[in-house]
Every structure is written in C-alpha cells, then in structure tokens.
Amino acid sequence: MNPAVLICDDSNMARKQVLRSLPEQWHNNVQTAQHGAEALTILRSGNIDILFLDLTMPGIDGVGVLQGIQKLNIDCHVFVISADIQPEMQSKVLGLGAKEFLRKPIKPDVLHANLEKHGLL
C-alpha cells in the first residue's frame, strides 16, 4: 500500500523537485498545496500519511501548518524542506513535531535515506 503524500510549497519548481525524488509508484497518490491554508484543508479532510512542507510561504507558513497539525491532532509524518537553514529554525520545527529538517534544494538520495530512516520506504 503506497502512502498518501501531500507536498506543500509555494513554488511549482520546488513541488516538482520533491515529486521527482519520490518513488515512481507513489506518484498516483500525491496531492499538492500552494500555501499553508490549502495544506491544512487537505490535511483535515483526507488521510495524509506523509507531508513534505516548505517554511517560507505567504499567508500561513510552514510553522503555522505545524502548529495547526498539533492543535487539530492530525497524525502524519512531516518532513520540512526549507531554504531557511538557521539552526534555531531547525530546532523549532523539530520541536513542533517534524520528523526531519531537510535543506533545499532537495536531492533524491537524501530524501530516500530519510524516508528509510523512518521506516517509510
């Protein structure tokens, strides 16, 4: 059973970079969101197993999504993929329940290794 995946990033290119890094057979179960509010709507209504989340977005940003996930008690694995690589930001998102902090631009081998690390691959 392939996991249900949500990719949230305001950049089309960044969403494609994540998609391209996922196993081919997962592709038919991937949804995308362009900002935090859209992601939270999808997370509320659907059973998303894995969320790949950008931080710097207009409106509700990645931190806002993580807070929403906690508040709504949504059960999913969150991997933050961000250009904001400051150590303080990394520890903040890990503190808010993200499984990993991965730096942009995402590389397929890095994503695979991290999915494997959490038993998702």
Add this chain to the structure above:
Amino acid sequence: MNQLRLTEDEQDCLQELINVAMGQASDQLARYLDSFVYLKVPSIESVDADSLATTLDQQQSAMAVVSQGFFGYEGIRGEALLVYQDEDSERLADLLGYEPDELSKDEQLIDISSILTTTFLNVFASQIENQISYSAPKLLPSRANSLSEHLDQLTFNWDLALKVNINYQVTDYSFNCNMVLLIPETAINNIKVVLNRILEEL
C-alpha cells in the same frame, strides 16, 4: 534589451533559486549578528537600465550604497549593489551595538553587505553550475551623483538591473535593504539557458 521577459515557469524557477540563495545568506547574517533572522519571501523585479540611476540618485542623499563586482564563467558577471536607506543603516548600527564612530560603522556596513552578496551569489551560482569570484566591496561616498559616477566607471555595459527586495527582521529590530544586481545581456541569456535546462530536467 532592458527586460528579463521570463515565462511563468522561468520566473518561478528563478524565484526558487533566489529563495535558496537568500536562505543561506540569512543564515550567515544570523551567525554574524549572533541572532535569529526572520525570513520573508523576497520579491524580484527587473528595472530599466536607464531609469535605475535616475531613481536611485534622487534618493541618494538619504541612503548608503555598497558596491561589489562579481565574475563567473560563460559571461556571468556584474555588479551587486546593496542599497540601505539611512534609517536602516542606523538601525543596523544600533543592532551591532558599537560606539558612534564613523569609520567602524562604515566598515560594519561593508562587512555585512559583503557577507550577504557573496553568500547569496555563491549559492545562486552553484545552483546554475557556475563559480564566482569578487572584487573588494566599496561604500560609495554619500553625496549627490556618486552612484551615477560609479556606474559610469564600470568596465562593462549592463543591460538589466535585477532588483531583489530583501526584508530582514532580527528579533526586536527590522531593517530593509535592496540588493540590485546589474548584469549584461550575455549573462541574462546564459541564466535563461540554465533555467530552461533545470526545468527540462524536472
């Protein structure tokens, strides 16, 4: 040719390359200031070459400009200007908390500008498989027309000014600055080719 004329995909691709570069530049700035920098999505606009000098000159009595040349392969070169309004360079001085000593204030402004410029351009260049070297950064004298005079002395013709509006918020302080990249047409064409190569690979 004064405009970038990018397709929607090219624009999105350039924006993402700039976001990644900006993220690492902010990380360096945060380390330098020993603080945390709140990052916003930087806005990008291209500015007509002729109107830039006029526009900036009008404001220049109340601003500081740090200029630094950069050189890469395949025609990628240009001049990076970091433009601060006076109130922002004053805020920066407060933030760094040093004595009201003109020389050290100027040096700090040059240091910070160079950290932002070189980190930004290094990361940007590595994403388009290029490598960049730099000339020494220089603070332009604060008098009328010093920017136009400086631009006239550049050893290349630039066709496009890419203006990246940066807003940094550092804990209790916030300051704004504009990074203006002056680049020649050959560099623009090279960047477009690389953007399309990246898009095709996706």
